[in-house]
Amino acid sequence: MTTTFRRGQHVEVFQKSSDESWEPYMDHFIGLHGIIVDPDTSINDPSALVEVSLEGKGTHRLPQDSLRALE
């Protein structure tokens, strides 16, 4: 059980999101690991996009339901 994502937390893009912000190129991110760089900074909204640095694929804003914590 998690609360919110935290800065510096290791995560995995484990599934495609049904959120409208999920774009086709993001399908290639599934399975990648990364680090949360900027969580939902203001309102702790589970639907807010979080900023994730993915290993070798840059930094992106992704829907939280596509991510799971690795630790």
Add this chain to the structure above:
Amino acid sequence: MTESKTLNKNGQLSAYPPCPVNDAIARLEGEIAGGALSHPRSRRIAEEIRDLVNDVAWGRAGNDHLPAIEELAGKLAADPELDAARQLGKQVKNNLAEHREVFESHVETRNCATGACTRLAPAPCQTACPAGIDVPTYVTLIGMGRHAEAIDIIRKDNPFPWVCGLVCTRPCEFMCVRGRIDTSISIKAMKAYAAERAFSEGTYTNPPQAEPNGRKVCIVGAGPGGITCAYYLALKGYEVTVIEALPTAGGMMLTGIPRYRLPREVIDREVAMMEDLGVQFRFGTFFGKDVTLEELKEKEGFEAFFIAIGAQRCWNLDIPGEKEFANIKAIHFLRDMALGIRRRPGRRVLIVGGGNVAIDAARSCIRLGCESVTIAYRRSRDEMPADVEEVEQAEEEGVHFEFLTIPVAILGENGKITGFHCQHAELVAREGSSRLSPVPIEGSDFIMDCDQVITAIGQRVDDEVFPELKRTRRNTIEVNTVSMDTDIPGVFSAGDAVIGPATVVEAIGGGKRAAEGIDRWFNHIPQPKMPPVPVRRRRLECIEVPAATKMTLKRPEMPHLAPERRKTTFQQVELGLDEHAVHDEARRCLRCDICLRCGKCIEVCRDKMDIDALKLGYFDFDHPVKTDFRKIADRCIGCGACAMNCPNHAMTITDRDGERILSLCGTILNRQPLVHCRECGAIMGPRKYLDFVQKRVQRVGSDIRITRDTCDNCLRKKSAVSGAEITTSPKIEG
């Protein structure tokens, strides 16, 4: 394909097979840089082809890329004036025709089968940067004392080095490979140092600008996204005008970040550089009210628009008392302060929220003389989204925190706030959610004493600005996040308006992508299908550092203004690193732009040579193992097998001043004295290596014995002359 020695993009000899895509890029870049394409039109076409081939190399291309390359190459091949252009056009066409399936494979699989394109991969820090700055290059330049060059490198990808040096959320440092050994490189602070030095030395300059192309672009919003877009378009020769509702430039950098973190002068100096490029600003002009899209199009001739209006509206608490009593929105409080209204908001202030805006508001209240400042946050400290450093500094300055506190009502009398009704909360699991949520504890109500409430619970995009644009369910502007184009042709958008309240560097990255998208839109060339892969700007030589120094150097502590002083002034809190600290920090960098952590060196040393000296545990992203460069020398024999098999020349072995030196990106892992042939003086290698060879040879057969102080050539000569059997010569002393 046969393996051959080729020169890669960086001009280095490579043992890898050539890649036609990579070759095309190298050829195009060589011609563009060489000056043979003297006519602006042919140079422009060559640059467009290069950009498209870069898309192919990096797996960003779509189905329309190869036809577009063909068409442009055809145009170049038919150039009426320049023979060099015709030649280049033909070469590109022939290359594409001959290797079409390789190009198609890059597009379809986003992979370079030869590995040639991969070997140009940027370092993790550069990849992580939303603006794509070539971090290892500028860090190395700063370490060499070449600040102006460092700033030139940064400004190729980010027009705000100084601003980002002070307020960036630094994704680069989170991905820094050095952090897997001990602590990440202090990249942000180094950037601020270089920018300050370059400004003070008068060497902070703009890059060369393209000739004006007669096309006009209007940018709405003078924040980081808008100004970044203006900068890159101005460099490409566009006539750019920025419309801004406020009387000054900077957007949220100016009105959302207090001066003690980001002095106004820093923004002013960097914005002034844009004005030098001819970017025009119209302040105090509200888009949609003072001027409309139609007027700008029809009367003033603007062809493309970039909407960077940010997220200026605030959420409400929606609790009793909020409308009746004059509470303040944090973002308005910070904006008014930035614009010169610096009145104390109250004596006992309560701030609701847990993000950086709440912290900024609280710390500003302390500086304005409020007697008590408390932040009420509904979750626990661990869930606070604000920067840990900011929270710590706020506590040092006297800000109090009340965690697990849920607002119930604002209390007041005669229009004045007298208290804040709250409930304690606990974090519980809710059905259908994987997250713990704060839930009020019944009967835990309490009143917090305050005479002012400032709310900092988030911002949203103003939906009254440009309502014609399609919005998302979050009420942000809907765009293709690769090219940043909206549903209206010729209208692009980025920054907070697109992703919601986010970071300065994300807005900068969005503005840069939009500038590329606008340029492609004007020139009718296909938009990429994937986000950009950062461009490596240079391959600099590494700074040589002994392994012991590499391990013992520590990340420098940022000196801060004393807390007592911070309570009374808006003076900058971070005092910056000094020259010595910055140079040492550059020496800690692992230069991941050169060592790609492919692991070939480790495999060869362990599996082929059976030595296993290279314990480089930091190569693994998820499970790094402790690494100590000093221990490598214990087992290393100086054979050089790792260096011979390194695909990117990160591992090198050199014989210098009587020693064999093994280094990884400048880190000297091992140095051993060389043994010379007693007959001819030729280098035979370090003693450990000779012992290793002897041991290996002895395994083959007991009759074979080699000498330890005479080289093979001399032994052969000797045996040829005497016909004698080769025997072991006397053992070398020492």
